[in-house]
Structures are given as structure tokens and as C-alpha cells.
Amino acid sequence: AQTVTQSQPEMSVQEAETVTLSCTYDTSENNYYLFWYKQPPSRQMILVIRQEAYKQQNATENRFSVNFQKAAKSFSLKISDSQLGDTAMYFCAFIIQGAQKLVFGQGTRLTINP
């Protein structure tokens, strides 16, 4: 069975700080894709960053970067210089290549305080 575990239900940091959200996953497949989605109070699920499992280089998107450890099946998200607009629920997810079902973690509620 494929599963995703986010061990931090809630996190809170001050504006401009750096925060890391944890994610581990379990799959016996070798070809898959990993994602972090952000869901602010506006409800829209927004893709933050993505990583192909066959790439060793960690993905980065502006202030967002990941630490992808394939052997450990770990995919953490680092947000640098956090902003008030980063306040949201963050979901880690992965999908097996060729499949149509995204497997989500339970989410981490991140609050950025002024």
C-alpha cells in the first residue's frame, strides 16, 4: 500500500523565519512524482513544488525548496523568508508514474505570525 505521513499536524513561526515541513512516504514503486500542495483559507489547492523521483537534484521554486532523500523515502519542504501569505494547510502527495491517483498526507497547518 502507498502511504504518506506528515508528522507535524500544526506549526507556527514568525514572519521572515525559515520553516521545514516533514513528509515521509512508502511505496515499492521506483518511478513516481512527489508534490507539495498549499491550501490557504481560500480553499484552492495550489501546487507549490514538484520532484521527479528519478532526479537526484532537489527541486527549488523561489523561496521553496525540498530535501528529497529517496532511500529514506523522505520529502521535506523548506520555506525560506516566510511571509504572512504562506499561512495555509500544506499537503505532501505522490503519484506513481502511469497512475491517476494522488496519495495525500494528512496535512500540516502552517501559521506565519507577524
Added chain:
Amino acid sequence: DTEVTQTPKHLVMGMTNKKSLKCEQHMGHRAMYWYKQKAKKPPELMFVYSYEKLSINESVPSRFSPECPNSSLLNLHLHALQPEDSALYLCASSQEQKTSIKLAKNIQYFGAGTRLSVL
């Protein structure tokens, strides 16, 4: 443009009503999805359409009836719902597997959802 549009934004219905949720995308995606999301929980997959054909039904009760009239439009028809069906209903789309761009076909783009309340 990565926009998926869902209407209405909010819907209140009685248990005997019939209503429909609508989802539209103009990205040329050929896979479309319905998810149900309860508060503080991740989305749960309900249905997947691939090239306008139903490819996945996650054992969803028959009071939910999906329809994909064309490649841009996805509907979810609701009938005789229960209060426990109250949730956020999200639509998503992605390129289908026949594209040669491996990553692209695995990215799902979501709409803002319809907040459904069943009284």
C-alpha cells in the same frame, strides 16, 4: 494558464433536492477528477474521467453521478444527499498519459471547490 473553474462556490441543498456541480478547464487536459474534502482532512478521490470516459470510481454512492459531456467540462449530479455529504468538493485536471511529457501528465491542477451543505 492553469485555471480550473468550479461553480457554484457555495451550495445549500435539502436531502430531497437535485443539484449539479460544474467544473471547467481550457488547458487541453484530457483527465478530470472529482475529490471530496472534509474539514482539516486531505482530499479523497471520488471519480476520474480519462478522454471523457469514466476510468475510476472509488466506490462512491450512487447519489453522486458524474458526467463528462466534453473534454473541457465535468459535472457532478447530486440527488438525495445526506447531511454527512456536506464537504468541499474539488475538481482537478491533468494531461493524460498519452502525452510524452512525463511530469506534465502527473500534475493535477485544482479548482477552488464548491462548499456543499446538506440540510
